[in-house]
Amino acid sequence: xxxxxxxxxxxxxxxxxxxxxxxxxxxxxxxxxxxxxxxxxxxxxxxxxxxxxxxxxxxxxxxxxxxxxxxxxxxxxxxxxxxxxxxxxxxxxxxxxxxxxxxxxxxxxxxxxxxxxxxxxxxxxxxxxxxxxxxxxxxxxxxxxxxxxxxxxxxxxxxxxxxxxxxxxxxxxxxxxxxxxxxxxxxxxxxxxxxxxxxxxxxxxxxxxxxxxxxxxxxxxxxxxxxxxxxxxxxxxxxxxxxxxxxxxxxxxxxxxxxxxxxxxxxxxxxxxxxxxxxxxxxxxxxxxxxxxxxxxxxxxxxxxxxxxxxxxxxxxxxxxxxxxxxxxxxxxxxxxxxxxxxxxxxxxxxxxxxxxxxxxxxxxxxxxxxxxxxxxxxxxxxxxxxxxxxxxxxxxxxxxxxxxxxxxxxxxxxxxxxxxxxxxxxxxxxxxxxxxxxxxxxxxxxxxxxxxxxxxxxxxxxxxxxxxxxxxxxxxxxxxxxxxxxxxxxxxxxxxxxxxxxxxxxxxxxxxxxxxxxxxxxxxxxxxxxxxxxxxxxxxxxxxxxxxxxxxxxxxxxxxxxxxxxxxxxxxxxxxxxxxxxxxxxxxxxxxxxxxxxxxxx
Amino acid sequence: xxxxxxxxxxxxxxxxxxxxxxxxxxxxxxxxxxxxxxxxxxxxxxxxxxxxxxxxxxxxxxxxxxxxxxxxxxxxxxxxxxxxxxxxxxxxxxxxxxxxxxxxxxxxxxxxxxxxxxxxxxxxxxxxxxxxxxxxxxxxxxxxxxxxxxxxxxxxxxxxxxxxxxxxxxxxxxxxxxxxxxxxxxxxxxxxxxxxxxxxxxxxxxxxxxxxxxxxxxxxxxxxxxxxxxxxxxxxxxxxxxxxxxxxxxxxxxxxxxxxxxxxxxxxxxxxxxxxxxxxxxxxxxxxxxxxxxxxxxxxxxxxxxxxxxxxxxxxxxxxxxxxxxxxxxxxxxxxxxxxxxxxxxxxxxxxxxxxxxxxxxxxxxxxxxxxxxxxxx
Numbered sequence: 004x005x006x007x008x009x010x011x012x013x014x015x016x017x018x019x020x021x022x023x024x025x026x027x028x029x030x031x032x033x034x035x036x037x038x039x040x041x042x043x044x045x046x047x048x049x050x051x052x053x054x055x056x057x058x059x060x061x062x063x064x065x066x067x068x069x070x071x072x073x074x075x076x077x078x079x080x081x082x083x084x085x086x087x088x089x090x091x092x093x094x095x096x097x098x099x100x101x102x103x104x105x106x107x108x109x110x111x112x113x114x115x116x117x118x119x120x121x122x123x124x125x126x127x128x129x130x131x132x133x134x135x136x137x138x139x140x141x142x143x144x145x146x147x148x149x150x151x152x153x154x155x156x157x158x159x160x161x162x163x164x165x166x167x168x169x170x171x172x173x174x175x176x177x178x179x180x181x182x183x184x185x186x187x188x189x190x191x192x193x194x195x196x197x198x199x200x201x202x203x204x205x206x207x208x209x210x211x212x213x214x215x216x217x218x219x220x221x222x223x224x225x226x227x228x229x230x231x232x233x234x235x236x237x238x239x240x241x242x243x244x245x246x247x248x249x250x251x252x253x254x255x256x257x258x259x260x261x262x263x264x265x266x267x268x269x270x271x272x273x274x275x276x277x278x279x280x281x282x283x284x285x286x287x288x289x290x291x292x293x294x295x296x297x298x299x300x301x302x303x304x305x306x307x308x309x310x311x312x313x314x315x316x317x318x319x320x321x322x323x324x325x326x327x328x329x330x331x332x333x334x335x336x337x338x339x340x341x342x343x344x345x346x347x348x349x350x351x352x353x354x355x356x357x358x359x360x361x362x363x364x365x366x367x368x369x370x371x372x373x374x375x376x377x378x379x380x381x382x383x384x385x386x387x388x389x390x391x392x393x394x395x396x397x398x399x400x401x402x403x404x405x406x407x408x409x410x411x412x413x414x415x416x417x418x419x420x421x422x423x424x425x426x427x428x429x430x431x432x433x434x435x436x437x438x439x440x441x442x443x444x445x446x447x448x449x450x451x452x453x454x455x456x457x458x459x460x461x462x463x464x465x466x467x468x469x470x471x472x473x474x475x476x477x478x479x480x481x482x483x484x485x486x487x488x489x490x491x492x493x494x495x496x497x498x499x500x501x502x503x504x505x506x507x508x509x510x511x512x513x514x515x516x517x518x519x520x521x522x523x524x525x526x527x528x529x530x531x532x533x534x535x536x537x538x539x540x541x542x543x544x545x546x547x548x549x550x551x552x553x554x555x556x557x558x559x560x561x562x563x564x565x566x567x568x569x570x571x572x573x574x575x576x577x578x579x580x581x582x583x584x585x586x587x588x589x590x591x592x593x594x595x596x597x598x599x600x601x602x603x604x605x606x
Numbered sequence: 607x608x609x610x611x612x613x614x615x616x617x618x619x620x621x622x623x624x625x626x627x628x629x630x631x632x633x634x635x636x637x638x639x640x641x642x643x644x645x646x647x648x649x650x651x652x653x654x655x656x657x658x659x660x661x662x663x664x665x666x667x668x669x670x671x672x673x674x675x676x677x678x679x680x681x682x683x684x685x686x687x688x689x690x691x692x693x694x695x696x697x698x699x700x701x702x703x704x705x706x707x708x709x710x711x712x713x714x715x716x717x718x719x720x721x722x723x724x725x726x727x728x729x730x731x732x733x734x735x736x737x738x739x740x741x742x743x744x745x746x747x748x749x750x751x752x753x754x755x756x757x758x759x760x761x762x763x764x765x766x767x768x769x770x771x772x773x774x775x776x777x778x779x780x781x782x783x784x785x786x787x788x789x790x791x792x793x794x795x796x797x798x799x800x801x802x803x804x805x806x807x808x809x810x811x812x813x814x815x816x817x818x819x820x821x822x823x824x825x826x827x828x829x830x831x832x833x834x835x836x837x838x839x840x841x842x843x844x845x846x847x848x849x850x851x852x853x854x855x856x857x858x859x860x861x862x863x864x865x866x867x868x869x870x871x872x873x874x875x876x877x878x879x880x881x882x883x884x885x886x887x888x889x890x891x892x893x894x895x896x897x898x899x900x901x902x903x904x905x906x907x908x909x910x911x912x913x914x915x916x917x918x919x920x921x922x923x924x925x926x927x928x929x930x931x932x933x934x935x936x937x938x939x940x941x942x943x944x945x946x947x948x949x950x951x952x953x954x955x956x957x958x959x960x961x962x963x964x965x966x967x968x969x970x971x972x973x974x975x976x977x978x979x980x981x982x983x984x
Contacts, residue, residue: 533820535955535977558824561975563796563845565923567612567860568874571881571906574916577976577983584980 012198012264016191017085017222019103019135021126022112023479027142030174031112031183032070032086038180039072039084041253068208069105069220069266071250076188084187085266087207087222095354096483097302098334100129101207101282104298105222105266108136108191110183115141115149115171119157119446121420121479127162138186139164145173153447160446194224194264202226202287204261204269205296206236209279211330215247217273221285222266224296229260233288234271237295239278242288243271276333304336304352305413305484306359306463307380307396309506310366311348313373313588313597318347324370325349328362335362342399344506344590345375345600350397352382356463375588375600377506381459384411384487399505401494404545411487413459416441419470421478423451428473436461437512457482458490460510495520495549498541499531502591506600513544520550530599533557538593609877610859611661611690613645613682614870616669616888619706622739623805624798628872628886629669638674641871641888644895646685648869651900653689656867656877661692663856665699666720672706676714683718697855699724699763704750705742712750712757722854723754724763724794730784731777734770739805744784751788761852763792768830769823770798771806771815778826779833786837791852795830795845797823824973831972842925844975861924863917871901880907910937911984914944919979922958927966941965948981 022028036042072084089102103109109130113123130137139158141151151171158164170186172179196203204221211217221228228234232245247270249257261267273279282299286292312321325337336352353359359379366372382396386408395401417438421429423445433440433455442454457466462482470478493516497507511519520542527540531554542550565573587594617632632638652659664686671679679700686692699722700715715723727747729735735743747764754762764785768778785793800810800817809815818826831841839847843861846854859866868875871891874883882905885891894901908916914937921928933941942949949965952958957971957978971978 535974555821557820557974557977559820559827559973560977561844561973562799565844565860565920566857567610567866567868567876568872568883570860570863570876570916570920571874571883574912574919574983577919577980580976581980581983 010262010265012196012262013193014081015083015085015194015264016108016187017087017106017194017264017266018108018110018138018187018191019087019089019106020110020112021089021099021103021130022142023114023117023120023122023126026112026114026117026120026123027174028088028112031110031140031142031172032088034174034177034180035072035084035086035184036070036253038184039074041070041072069251069268070253071266074184074188077185080188082188083265084184085222087266095358096125096129097300097354098208098281099126100133101205101298103129103133103135104282104296105205105207106133106135107194108138108187110187111137111139112142113139113154113158115144115151115154116146118150118154119161119420119450121418121452121481124161124418124420124452125481136191137162137164138183138190139169140172140179140183141169142172142174144171144178145176157447157450161452196223196225196263198225198227198263200225200263201290201292202228202232202234202285203292203296204228204285206279206281206283206285208281209273209276209333211276215270217270217276217279219269219271219273219279219285220266221261221269223261223263225263225292226287227260227262228269228285228287234269234285235288236279237284237286238280238299239283241278243273245269245271276330280333302334302354304334304354305381305459306353306355307350307382308353308359309340309342309345309348309350309377309397310337310363311342311345311375311377311506313375315346317372320370321349321366321372321374324366324372325351327370328365332362334358340397342506344504344595345377345588348375352396356467373597375506375597377600378509379463380510381413381463383492383510385409386411398494398508398510401508401510404493409489410492412490412492414456414485414488415459415462415482416485417455417457417462417480417482419453419455419478419480420446421451421453421470421474423449425474425478426451426453429453429470429478432466432469432473433457436466456485458488458512459484493544496543497523497527498539498543499527499595500538500591500593501541502593504590504595516544517549524550524552527599528552528554531593531595534593536592607656607659607865607877608662609656609659610663610665610856610864610866611686611692612856612866612868612870612873613664613666613671613686614668614868614873614884615641615666615671615674616871617641617673618668618670619673619703619741620739623809624738624800626801626804627669630888632673637888638678640892642674642678642682644892644901645682645870647895648901649685649689651895652867652869656690659690659867661686661690661696663697663699663859664692665856667701670703670706670726671700672702672711676711676718679720680714680718683720687719697722697761699854699856701726702750703740703742704746705740707750707753709753709757712753712759716757716759721759722761722763723759724765724792725750725754725790727764727785728767729770730781734773734777734781737771738767748788751790761792762790763794763854764788764790765794765796767796767798768826769818771817773818773826775822775825775829779829782830782833786834791849792854793834793839793847795827795834795847797827827973840925841972844923844972858924861920863913863920879913880905882906913937914939915982915984918945918982922965922967922971922978923975925966927964929964931963945982952978952981 020028069085069087074082074084087102087105089099141154144151155169170179170182203225204223206219206221208220209217230245233242235242247257248261249255250267284295312318329335334354337349340350341347363376382394385395386392387406388408436457438455438457444452446452491513492510493513494510495516496503524540524542537556538554540552541548587596616629618629621631698720700720701724703726728738730744732743800806834847841847842853865877871888872886882902884901885903891901956968958965959968
């Protein structure tokens with residue numbers, strides 16, 4: 004099929020699929036790939052576009068990809084359809100927005116029983132921002148709980164979508180696939196650029212491959228790109244020679260050139276994934292255009308935590324593993340740090356909580372490293388009396404109170420969509436998290452949209468879980484960073500046996516410091532095993548103790564029986580216990596188990 | 607070679623909810639017959655291998671050995687005496703549950719040469735006995751005890767359990783006072799431990815068992831030690847108390863890390879530096895023995911270092927502790943050289959004391975014995 008292809012921008016359609024988690028994005032993609040013969044029934048896996056195990060398990064897509072589809076429409080015309088897959092989670096919203104910027108249209112998938120969710124709304128807004136033609140699709144109409152009429156009304160209430168535009172589908176049953184393809188070719192506009200203009204290609208993703216180096220996914224907006232050309236990015240002067248270009252069909256396939264409107268990959272000897280920022284523009288080094296493509300910004304991590312190996316000997320392994328992960332994830336940040344309590348480790352920055360969870364899990368699962376991760380924190384902005392403003396992501400490195408003029412913390416705009424009956428619980432939760440109400444809107448008589456401003460610090464731990472439990476799983480959440488605001492914050496230190504355990508320090512609003520400090524020392528009391536002597540546990544702000552518990556001295560540690568059959572077992576049990584103690588972090592004279600660091604996350 | 611001989615009889619009338627021993631509810635009597643036949647086979651096999659073996663003690667444990675008839679028990683012991691060289695004054699113990707004894711059976715036990723009876727009393731509260739799933743009541747303990755005395759047993763032990771769910775120190779005091787008032791020769795005092803695979807473990811995991819706290823357990827054990835010592839018992843091992851000259855010779859073999867031969871399903875042996883165990887499951891055990899093999903499931907040859915460590919963690923369980931000279935004679939090294947750091951640290955923590963050419967646990971060390979032992983293991 005590829006051989007017969009002749010470039011004609013009129014016959015190209017670039018689109019994404021946008022959906023709330025689990026609304027069926029990947030299954031719809033599969034049906035499109037099958038219907039167009041891009042993959043055969045035989046070699047398909049359940050969800051073709053998700054190729055990391057972790058993605059399958061979490062039901063989300065981390066990294067976007069682009070696949071080229073060939074489609075012969077009902078009026079017998081040949082089309083090239085480029086499906087650009089997007090990550091499905093709020094943490095990756097910048098990547099989503101860049102993928103969308105490479106498209107002219109988007110399939111908006113909404114689950115026929117769950118209806119509009121916070122992310123549906125966020126997706127619609129993103130699509131509108133990027134001038135995309137939206138093709139609304141209500142999926143899973145085969146479910147017994149499906150209510151497409153209700154969902155169609157919701158969609159019309161929250162957007163300009165018209166009832167007659169909506170396609171009813173069941174990706175599972177293969178219903179609606181051909182309607183979707185017809186809508187793509189008939190409704191999504193042709194790409195606007197021209198091959199005659201100087202090269203401008205938008206980078207919407209990049210991956211590192213140990214054999215091929217950095218592979219960059221681009222949409223050529225203007226111009227032509229070919230192997231042998233010298234290129235550079237708008238934000239960097241280094242020039243690279245293009246060694247290979249190609250498309251995904253769905254596997255990598257080298258081709259001779261990419262023209263305006265086309266989507267594919269470039270390999271050009273980029274040393275580092277950091278040289279190829281998502282959102283940046285690739286240009287012809289010898290024929291630069293006047294302007295770069297709009298919308299490029301550097302992603303900055305929002306959530307931070309420290310990661311230490313349980314066994315200090317694993318530090319080098321952890322370092323290597325993080326470096327490898329960073330090759331494929333330019334948004335992951337890490338730098339070496341040391342903690343008195345935990346030894347050598349790394350301060351890491353993430354796009355959000357999910358991103359953090361994924362990285363921790365991959366380190367443990369793929370690299371088999373036992374980790375201690377500290378409580379997540381945000382980046383604070385501290386203005387000191389000497390006029391200096393510093394950014395601090397680690398509570399342990401906060402300057403003393405008397406050197407500080409003000410502390411500012413990041414605020415986010417949170418958008419919650421919830422069944423209206425849950426509003427009471429959500430108001431309480433937001434109140435408790437220092438949120439301020441901004442707006443409320445009825446999507447239909449039973450579903451509400453709420454806007455709040457909240458400190459990011461208040462939502463990074465368990466806000467989402469709490470929201471889900473208040474709403475029996477129905478409410479959904481989307482957030483974006485807005486600004487830094489001054490706050491009355493305090494750093495709370497935890498002292499074990501009168502020694503400060505730096506890795507347990509945390510920053511919190513001063514009104515909440517006492518309650519949280521109490522809970523933490525209580526929890527630690529249950530986790531740190533009794534020692535040979537009494538161990539005081541204290542929480543302190545600037546040296547003033549605000550909470551205290553005492554772990555009593557170990558009184559009885561003896562098992563009664565030991566006869567002939569017990570001796571081997573007994574010795575092995577003692578050996579095991581001793582090994583377990585060795586795995587604990589020894590702090591001063593006190594052994595603190597790993598759970599202590601994890602346990603306080605769950606308060 | 608001097609040996610202790612252990613015979614395992616794995617059957618019980620019913621399985622108690624806390625028990626993780628290798629024991630099985632008895633379903634039909636012919637199970638016992640084929641099991642005894644297998645014991646004979648195994649004894650015969652060892653009698654040829656251990657021609658120079660000199661049996662110092664015999665211990666019939668279980669399970670409940672007394673679910674066997676008096677005649678069956680007599681036959682087994684007679685067979686042992688036939689096949690092994692057993693000391694004339696050997697200590698011969700049988701474990702018995704009060705619900706399984708009558709005058710007739712006790713007389714036969716005496717006739718078979720058994721000279722020490724270990725009664726699984728566990729508690730002198732009918733409420734706790736019921737909770738523990740025991741088949742007997744308080745009165746039956748007392749009846750069995752007096753029957754045994756009248757039949758001529760002059761060495762009787764009672765097993766007592768503590769730290770039971772819902773038990774208070776007062777409850778334990780009542781039980782121990784009753785036990786002591788009967789004037790047994792020996793008491794074994796075990797704190798309940800919740801073992802995986804038991805009914806109690808399930809309930810514990812479901813949060814249904816209200817176990818005493820560490821501090822309460824301490825109080826119970828502490829009170830018991832004081833009370834029993836005041837009443838003429840010598841606290842000669844962590845869990846064991848004896849009137850003068852009534853220490854358990856068989857169990858001392860274990861604590862002195864000396865050789866013993868275990869016969870029967872799941873029995874352990876420690877011979878010539880090997881410690882190994884038989885197949886637990888009676889059917890498998892019987893099958894192996896009957897096909898002419900030794901029914902050994904697994905075992906290990908203990909390195910010199912492991913034997914040195916085990917000798918310490920076992921010896922420290924006893925009041926006698928570890929005698930430097932004996933240790934040096936046995937291992938050709940000085941314990942204070944090899945374990946200098948550990949001993950110094952533990953003496954500083956007042957968990958170990960040195961006296962009279964030996965080291966032993968202090969009173970505090972008895973309560974924290976596992977902490978002490980952990981210092982010595984690798």
